[in-house]
Amino acid sequence: MTTKKPATTRQKYQVKAPYQCPNTKHWHQVGDRVELLPSEADFLMLSGKIATATDANKSATKTKGEA
Structure with missing residues (x-):
């Protein structure tokens, strides 16, 4: 009997600071879009190198007066 492993779900992130895979x-340069596993992305998110694609879009659309 074989058991199926759940599909690994990669998520899209936007690069905020250059980093080497x-x-x-x-x-990867600033502005690049990358697809990573959550385990790969954890350290990069904590160090400020990447942000989720939706978070990056929200910060890009903010006006000058918003915090």
């Missing part, structure tokens, strides 16, 4: 050694 530890697996591929590729540099």
Whole structure:
């Protein structure tokens, strides 16, 4: 009997500060969109390198007077 593993769900993030992917050694630049697993994204989010795509869109659409 085989059990199915749940599909790994990658989420989209926007790069806020340049960082190097530890697996591929590729540099992602500010504004790039990347798809990561939640476990891959945790440290990058805590260090301010990435933000979820929806959070990045909200901050980009704010006007000067909003906080």
